[in-house]
Amino acid sequence: MTKHLDRTEIGLLVALPLLICIAFVLPKWIVNYVHVSMGTGLVALGVMIQMRAGLVSFGQGLYFCVGGYAAGMTGKFLGVTDFFVLLSAGIAAALCLSFVLGFLLRRYREIFYAMLSLAISMILFGLLSSTEELGSTDGFNLPTASYFGWSPTGETARLTLYTLTCFIAIGCAIALNRFLKSRVGYVNEAIRENELRVEYLGTSAHNAVHLTYVVAAVVSAIGGVLWALPLGHVDPEMTNWTTSGQFVFVSILSGTGNIAAPLIGTFLLEIIRVYAVELSPNTWQLILGSVMLFTIIFLPKGLWSLITSKQKSSKKIGASAPKPGE
């Protein structure tokens, strides 16, 4: 395991101050989209690391929702407003749930994994929709976050939350990058290629999938908390299949090539949607759908392949030696 930072991590670290700076430079509404995109982007990251093991989770909204609701309920019923407590509540809830469910899900692959994860997320959707104490489908509101007893208001509160979100999102991305390059990360690649052989080599595919599932759940729950806090509201739509489907779509659109891809892809898709709505409020889905269709037709490996294919062609001119691992 490498102790040095690789290029992606350096890139992410460089991006961190830039991300924070744009809060002061760009207009508030764009920063707001960047902010919520980091929340949903983290969930897309959770989907992406499972894709690396060949597993498509059609129910990642489950943990997005668990995170948001755990934070919300801690605030609503215990009266806690501390950001770090709310975040920990979200992480703890996702950790416990995913650890238990992992025993079931780790035994399934391909379409069965997708359908089972979808089914579990829809069970939660059904439960929340019929729970009147939690506002049913209308959901409920979250408190404004405080930080170790400090309760900023107005613009300060927004910037504090934004800055912390940047730190946590980038931190998660770096941690997941390390995860992908760790032993389990490589075992996941191997599971995708040939699971039987992995078992013959003496590694437990079940354990690797279980661990990946839990990691994806935790990062999705963090995304859920970070998304719900600026919004100040959670509802069961977070775990509906349309939401989960969107995360899968973002992962496919942006490509699984790099840990930063889903984060950027989420934001780009959001901006495209905003302008599509502005351009044609009645038929904006048509524009969004076309963008998705053309991306899949012309960039089957996702938007990230735009960057990597350019490099490949420039390298070919220099040296045409075959590269290992390609």
Next chain:
Amino acid sequence: MTKSRLGASFGSLLRNSTSIIMAAGIGVTAAFATAGTAQAEDASVKIGFVTFLSGGAAGPFGVPARNAAELMIQSINSGAIPAPYGTAGVGGAKIDPIFVDENSKQKNADYLKLVEKDGVDMVVGYISSGSCKAIAPEAEKAQKLTILFDCGTPQIFEDIVTDPKYTFRTGGHATMDNVAAARYLQQQDVSLDSIAGINQNYAWGQDSWRDFSQSVLQLKDGATVSTEQFPKIYAGQYGSEVSAILTSKPNVVHSSFWGGDMEAFIIQGSARGVFERSKVVLTTGETAMHRLGGQMPNGTVIGARGPHGDLAPESELNDWFRKAYFDRFGTLPTYPSYKMAQALLGVKAAADKAGSADQDAIIGALRGLEWEGPSGKVTMALANGHQAIQDTAYGTYMYDKDAGKATLVDIVRFPAECVNPPAGVTSIDWIKGGFQGAACD
């Protein structure tokens, strides 16, 4: 399939860090490039309209509301509305609309975009109660005049924004619909000994049934609930629920179904005799009566979430609105159209009264305002003058076979003070406490 795609992109892992920043930069600058373009022109007031333009709620609610908005904007700008709204513009300023789809996962970000980027002077919209819950605190934070025109939950000013400054709601909340439904049945001498409910299993259906059943229990000693059915929204098939209702033999069946669900229930339930054996109350029935015509059984009790549509009182303004809407869109306006018209006329009345379309002037004038909409008088009576109350009405369906026309008979009007809780009391406490302070003549 996914397998091979993922396998192929494996090699492209971890390439270039500068490109990450580049890609992000492109997105941000693209968005930034057009950010500063929106500036309010002289003597125009820019209004953001947010309703469902896609999804299940678009057909029955969002699109009729948008249509009404388009009609009203044009008529207000040209001064074509009958007195007292004959002057052109709101406070002299022409309305410059921008429409946004409520069907979005980032409602708050979309709202902020309207305020910050498009520079709207006010936002009018929101049909879903979930949206209203999320938007109301945001509106107070953004300090932008926001008029909720339709959403029903009483929680907005009871729990969420208890001291509103920028948020208004120009439509009555859902409590009124169900209290009035119970009172109507009592007035029509329908037996309330046993009641049943079939409502969608989400907040709207649950709240509606709770308010209705509690009201009946208050109005009629010894009333019992024979069955409560909560099928999921958009289910479309109600075979087992209809069976459960038939076998429990209730006197009254209450339903807050809307859109396609309601039409499916009417057709499936009437075929099996639910409407003959029990008195059926449809709290949003008015939206479907003209479309269903003869398929809607006679004797069904019909509501319109206020005195809208066919329940609206006779007035020059109402006649004009119905005719103008029919001429333009080929159908009669239903209650979402009425509620949108009501909201815009409220804005116009406030701005005209203040003589300015300035935000503070409108807020000052709109607080506690009383104005005439196409469905009668509206008063901003609750929540420090931020929540409207208005009269409501219920009627009984009668299909005129000869004329091929759907009509309502035995229309009963209920004064606002009779079916709304007084200021400072939450809806459910008011119902359970026996309607303290209700003024019904």
